[in-house]
Amino acid sequence: MRHLIRRIGFYLVALWASVTLNFIIPHLSPGNPAQALMARMRGKLSPQAQHALEISLGVNHDPLWSQYVQYINNLLHGNLGISITYLPTPVIQVIGQDLPWTLVLVGVALIISFVVGTVLGIIVVWRRGSFSDSVFTPFFTFLSAIPYFWLALVLLYLLGSQLNWFPIHGGYDSDNTVPGWNLDFILSAAQYAVLPAITIVIGSIAGWMLGMRNAMITTLSEDYVLMAEAKGLTSWRIMFTYGARNAILPNITAFALSLGFVVSGSLLTEIVFSYPGIGFAILQAVDNLDYALLQGIFLVITLAVLGANFLADLMYVLLDPRVRLGGS
Amino acid sequence: MSTKEISSNPGGTLLKIKNISVDYHAANGTVHALTDVSIALERGQILGLAGESGSGKSTLAYAITRLLRPPAEITGGQLLYYPRHRDSEVEGRLKGSSRANARAVTTGNMIESTDAVDILQFSPAELREFRWSELSIVFQSAMNALNPVLNIGAQITDVLRTHQPAMGADARRKRAIELLRLVGIAPDRIRSYPHELSGGMRQRAIIAIALALSPELIIMDEPTTALDVVVQREILMEIMDLRERLNFSVIFITHDLSLLLELADKIAIMYAGRIVEMATRGELRHQPRHPYSYGLLNSFPTLHGPRRRMTGIPGSPPDLRDIPPGCAFHPRCPLASEACHNTLPTFLPSTPDTPGQLVACHLYDNRFNAGERPTNAEFAVRYESAYEAMQGTRKAV
């Protein structure tokens, strides 16, 4: 329990840090480009919205601390400013629309890649020195260095554009289906998600696989695995209950730590596929100098990553009695 | 429990290690970890293996259990095991399946017994069957030998579930509690995880696991090295007591020869992958024959032996990739002669009075030494002068 409370405390600090970074960054840049933008926007927004936007973009002339207080206050009321791209839609609404797409796509792809990668890592160690290890390991090393968005481009070109196996653009068939809880839409969305999901899985799987491989190898040379072997247990039980069960602990930690990296790659993937998620919103925000939207996206992604980290923590606590029960 | 009683043990031979050699294939040369090692172990006996680190004693333990992993490789020899004639289910299966093997391996050699099985010829299934039910092992480090994510109970019962599938969950639990009681652990600890136990408790738990299937032989690889002296003593007493009651054989591995002088029936001294002396503890305590045995004996203060100056053995163990020719010990031996540099000593009875005390040293071979056999006093003098010579060179530098 004490462990979990400490972790929650840490996440609160991390959350505060990201909120504060979000506030500080606009103030750091000398000729803040948002200033020019605000000049252009004058008159197009209500005075209230104008004021909130000025604070979040750091172009307001109130004392810094008062800006900070107002900024926090706005955040607590869910007020992330107005999106310039979708004027005058509030940022929170834009994100609310895009977030589910990303959560489902990236969430499902991540779980698949983690599970498959981990199992592959176990298998190549089990068949150590065999064909699978000598071929898989170098191949996955190569895979781990491929940028997601380039992989997305290649898959898009080969499977989408050339072979026409999958739709290459968007999140669902907008001509023939209506978003909502109907089968047509869900099937269509699933079909559109296949290529981006494959990209994310291929892009991230190598990390889990190689991590699990190394953790497995280290674990298998532990005395307790040797003892399990001496006990005459089945190799299945040695591999899983003694090997993988211990080796997965560092891999879960690695999972939590590289989440931010994988999410970043996934966002770029969305952009290539024009997938209607957060990543695509980033591109539009960058193109339209929609600073408030960028800030909002950064906050929301951070929140999501912290949440996923917390889930990984819970998982770790469940799996490791040393953390669960405290002690030495 | 005198030496005499043990050597007349009616149980007969349990394990014959015959000419076992083990190599480690390393990038910069082959390490000869064991060369031509032969030992016979009687039922109910405690066999002590002693030697400095790198002498091959642990490698021998892993070879017997077939736990060596590449790059280690058993390059030759036999491990003949003599299953007990009892109507146990496990024994029956084991004997039945390996009888053909036994005959096959002894072809061309002197036939020992049609009942012997060669552990090295076991199929993976036979090996799994054999492990733990006939032979269990207590590892050096109690902290690392227990699976940190399984509780103690589960680590006992998984042995039972694998080897005695007919046993129900309740019976397994009962047996686990019984085993914990046997080694002095409270039954409510069955749910404890390794990190919740003290070092001594963990080692007791490992001994409980080792006893789970009442094996014939337990190999103990420095079972008390990691523990403090008081706990060490307790655990040793516990082991001796359990052996008295359950009558299993023990191969006890340690670098602490004085410990073996207290509890082993027979002691094998190892150097650079070979056995250099084999004797009962009485013989060894009275008069070690190999100069190395003497040196090893005097590296530790003994409770029983006469007081001697502790000089230790000069030099350090050889590089096993490049073992000195002749007697491997000759560069460090204060009694080495010309023959030791190029002729491998044979394993012979040391003196007519002690035919059971075998030693591989030219000092006891009439071809090389027709004169007197060295005594403790002479060993002491030679070691001391070697020690002083070494001190002298050190000062000169």
Added chain:
Amino acid sequence: MIISSSTQSTAMLRLRDTWRLITLNRKVSFGLAILAFFVLIAIFGPLFFPKDPNTFSQDILQPPSAAHWLGTTQTGQDVLTQLLYGTRFSLVMGFLIGTLTMIISIIIGLVSGYFGGWIDEVLSLATNVFLVLPTLPLAILLAAFAAYRGPLTIVIVLVVTGWSWGARVLRAQTLSMRNRDYVEAAKASGESTLRIIFFEILPNEISIVAAEFLGTVIYVILAETGLEFLGLGDITSTSWGTMLYWAGNNDALLLGAWWWFLPPGLCIALLGAGLAFINFGIDEIANPRLRTEPKGAKSSKSRKATAS
């Protein structure tokens, strides 16, 4: 005197041994070969193709041919020339940013691990916070608000977002080193704290620093390309990332101009894989258990005896 010269020669020997170990490892040799290939291209490639990579021409969207080995872009630029200059840019950026990032990682990791106490509390909290913050969105935010877009912005952004991983690993290592005998000895002999940290402890962590450096360079090249692909770099410069940016913006994909977007990505993946191979090789040298076991060295009979 005798002692110092002998330790020096053993140090030399150890260095030679390490070098032998490194070059004996197939993964390291393979990775080094790839890296050397790209370094040579970065240095000499542009000499053979001295044309400005941004020169427009009439040959628009040509597939690979004798005149344009890797084809041309929509504005008639030669893809191969761009690729060669891009290699130079991306390599320089990768190693420059990697070095700067590593310096910060080393300072924070070693100081945090060595001093402990509240200094460690604060520094490792900061490290862990930066570790969980999603880097790309943060980098995008920083780059978007920067007054000027160009290589310098990318350098700053990537250093700020990239130092935490190395710092964490080095802190853990330093923590386990600070009570070693040689550190105690240095303390007892009155060496200054800075000297102990950077001249006694750091040299002993050099293999970890090397591994983290390579990992950081991979991260930097990937992240740099990502930022440029989004248009957050200097889009008039020539790098692998801007090539992909222009390819993406001009629908190279829909036009079927695979020769435009394939080469830069392949280069990134190849270089990244080369660095990763060196990294895994170093891991294997530091932790021999990770080595792939040699095959076919043993007879089948003895293999049976050792297999378990």
